[in-house]
Amino acid sequence: MSRTYQDALEKLTSLQSNRTITQLFDTTQGNNQPPARDLNALAIPEVTRWLERAGYTTQDLTRMRHIHVAGTKGKGSVCAFATSLLRQYGTVGTYTSPHLVSPRERIAINGEPVSQAQFASAFFELWDRFTESARREGVDVDVAEGPTTKPFFFRFLTIMAWHIFLTEGVTNVVMECGIGGEYDATNILPARAVSAAVISQLGIDHVAMLGETVEEITWHKAGILKDGVKGFTVKAEASVMRVLRERAAEKNATLVEVDSGEIEAWGGVEGNLKGGFQKLNQALAVMAVKEHMGISGGLGVIPSEMVKGLREATLRGRCEVVRDGDGTWLLDGAHTKESLVEVARWLGQNVDEGEEVVLVFNQQERNAGELLAGFLEAAERVMGRYVFVSALFTRNEMKGVGDGDVTVQEGAARKMTEVVPGCTTAVFDNIEDTIEHARTLIQNKDKKQGKVLVTGSMHLVGGALRVLEPDSLL
Numbered sequence: 001m002s003r004t005y006q007d008a009l010e011k012l013t014s015l016q017s018n019r020t021i022t023q024l025f026d027t028t029q030g031n032n033q034p035p036a037r038d039l040n041a042l043a044i045p046e047v048t049r050w051l052e053r054a055g056y057t058t059q060d061l062t063r064m065r066h067i068h069v070a071g072t073k074g075k076g077s078v079c080a081f082a083t084s085l086l087r088q089y090g091t092v093g094t095y096t097s098p099h100l101v102s103p104r105e106r107i108a109i110n111g112e113p114v115s116q117a118q119f120a121s122a123f124f125e126l127w128d129r130f131t132e133s134a135r136r137e138g139v140d141v142d143v144a145e146g147p148t149t150k151p152f153f154f155r156f157l158t159i160m161a162w163h164i165f166l167t168e169g170v171t172n173v174v175m176e177c178g179i180g181g182e183y184d185a186t187n188i189l190p191a192r193a194v195s196a197a198v199i200s201q202l203g204i205d206h207v208a209m210l211g212e213t214v215e216e217i218t219w220h221k222a223g224i225l226k227d228g229v230k231g232f233t234v235k236a237e238a239s240v241m242r243v244l245r246e247r248a249a250e251k252n253a254t255l256v257e258v259d260s261g262e263i264e265a266w267g268g269v270e271g272n273l274k275g276g277f278q279k280l281n282q283a284l285a286v287m288a289v290k291e292h293m294g295i296s297g298g299l300g301v302i303p304s305e306m307v308k309g310l311r312e313a314t315l316r317g318r319c320e321v322v323r324d325g326d327g328t329w330l331l332d333g334a335h336t337k338e339s340l341v342e343v344a345r346w347l348g349q350n351v352d353e354g355e356e357v358v359l360v361f362n363q364q365e366r367n368a369g370e371l372l373a374g375f376l377e378a379a380e381r382v383m384g385r386y387v388f389v390s391a392l393f394t395r396n397e398m399k400g401v402g403d404g405d406v407t408v409q410e411g412a413a414r415k416m417t418e419v420v421p422g423c424t425t426a427v428f429d430n431i432e433d434t435i436e437h438a439r440t441l442i443q444n445k446d447k448k449q450g451k452v453l454v455t456g457s458m459h460l461v462g463g464a465l466r467v468l469e470p471d472s473l474l
Contacts (some may be wrong), residue, residue: 005116008123009474011101016152043183045409047158050151051188053133054126054159054378062192064093064165067288070181070221071200073339076282076315077273078200081285082174083111083425088172088305089293093170095161095186097154097178100317100333100462102474107161111314114164122164126156154178160187171392172292182223191226196288197253199224201338201371202240204274215243222247230254232287234263234280258283258299266299271311274319274349277342282310317461319346324468325347327442327450331465333458335363341456344378347387351451356389358441360434360454361412362395368408369415371456376419390424390441391416396459398466404429431463 069078079096080122086092104113134149144269177184202218219241225231225248233255248255268279322329334343363371380386393409395402406427413425428434442450454464
C-alpha cells in the first residue's frame with residue numbers, strides 16, 4: 001500500500017471531522033443526540049482509550065512537560081509567544097489548531113511544522129496501531145483497516161503530536177486546547193505532565209458544547225487547571241473570576257491573577273505580532289514560561305532571551321500583511337465579537353486618511369450578521385468613517401467543494417447594505433472566485449489604495465492564503 005504524504009492526507013480527510021462532532025451538540029437539527037453534558041462526559045475516557053490503542057498511557061505523557069493553553073481568544077498568540085520564548089532555551093514542540101494551509105502546521109518543532117516525510121511516517125504508524133488494536137478486539141480485517149476504527153480528526157492529530165514528540169525526545173511542549181478545556185482531548189494530560197496552565201481572555205464561543213453564558217464557558221476553559229500546578233490568567237469581570245477561583249479551589253490548583261494595570265505599566269515588547277492587545281498575551285506567555293523554566297520574578301524583570309523571543313514570535317493569519325502585486329492584503333482570522341473589535345483597531349493603524357478598503361468576510365458557524373455589524377461599528381468608531389467601498393461574502397470552501405448554500409452569506413450582505421448603504425456587495429460560494437474578484441476591484445486603484453481586509457474566520461484566512469500563495473507546500 002502506498003504511504004506517501006498525499007496518501008496520509010487522503011486518509012486524514014476520511015476521519016470524522018471536527019464540524020461533524022460539534023454538530024452532534026446542535027439540538028436545533030433534530031439529531032436526537034444525548035444532552036451535551038452526557039456527550040462531554042464521554043470525551044476524556046474515550047481519548048484515554050484511544051491513547052492506549054496507540055500504545056501509550058497517560059503516564060507516558062509525563063515524560064514531557066506541557067504549557068497547556070485554553071481560552072476564547074488569544075490562545076494562538078499565547079502559544080506563539082510561549083514557543084518563541086522556549087526556543088531561546090532549547091527544543092520545543094507545539095500543538096495548535098486549526099491549521100491555515102496544511103495540517104502539518106498543527107505539529108511543530110522549534111516553531112517549524114514537521115516535514116511531509118515525518119508527518120506521513122507518524123500518521124501511518126498510528127493508523128497501523130489503531131488497525132491492529134481493532135483486529136485484536138475482533139473487528140473484521142477490512143473494517144479494521146478503515147477510518148471507522150480510528151479516532152476523529154482532532155483526536156487523531158492530538159495523539160499523533162504526542163507520538164512525534166515522544167519519538168523525537170521533545171520534553172518541552174506548548175499545547176493548545178481545541179474546544180473548551182474540561183472535556184478537550186488534550187486534557188487527558190495528568191498534573192505531572194503540566195508545568196503551567198494559561199487561560200487567555202474569555203468570551204462567548206461554541207455555545208452548543210460549552211454553554212450560553214461566559215460563566216458557563218469559563219467553567220469549561222478552567223477545566224485544564226491541575227492539582228499543584230499554577231494557572232495564569234488576566235483579571236477579568238467579577239463573575240468570571242468567581243468561576244475561575246472556584247474551579248482552581250476544586251482542582252487544588254494555584255490561580256495566578258495577572259493585573260491588567262501591571263501589564264499596561266510593563267507595556268509589552270514590540271515585535272512581529274501587532275496590536276496593543278498582544279501585550280496581554282505576551283504577559284501570560286512570559287509568566288507561564290518563567291514557571292516552566294523555574295525563573296523567578298514577574299513582568300518587571302525579563303531576561304534578554306525572553307525579550308528576543310517576544311520580538312521574534314510569529315503567527316500566520318493574525319494581523320498578517322501579504323503583498324500581492326500592487327495589492328496589500330490584511331488578514332486576521334478573528335471570529336468573535338471581541339477579537340473583531342481588535343481587528344478594527346489594527347485596521348485603523350493600516351489605513352490612511354481617504355483610503356478605501358475591500359472587505360472579504362465570512363463566519364459560517366456563528367451569527368454572521370451580528371458579528372459583522374459589531375465589527376463595522378467598531379471600525380467606524382476607530383476611523384470616524386466607513387472605509388469599505390466593497391464587501392465580498394463567501395463560503396470557506398474552495399471551488400467545487402461544499403453544497404454551495406450561500407444563505408448565511410446573503411444575510412451578511414444584506415446586513416452590510418443596511419449598515420453601510422453606499423457599499424457594494426457580492427456573494428460567492430468559493431474562496432478562489434472571491435479573491436479573484438477582490439483583485440479585480442483593487443487592480444485599478446493606485447498602490448496606496450489597493451487594500452483588502454480578510455477576516456471573520458480562520459478557515460477563510462487559510463483559504464485566502466492558499467490562493468494568494470499557491471506555491472506553499474501542503
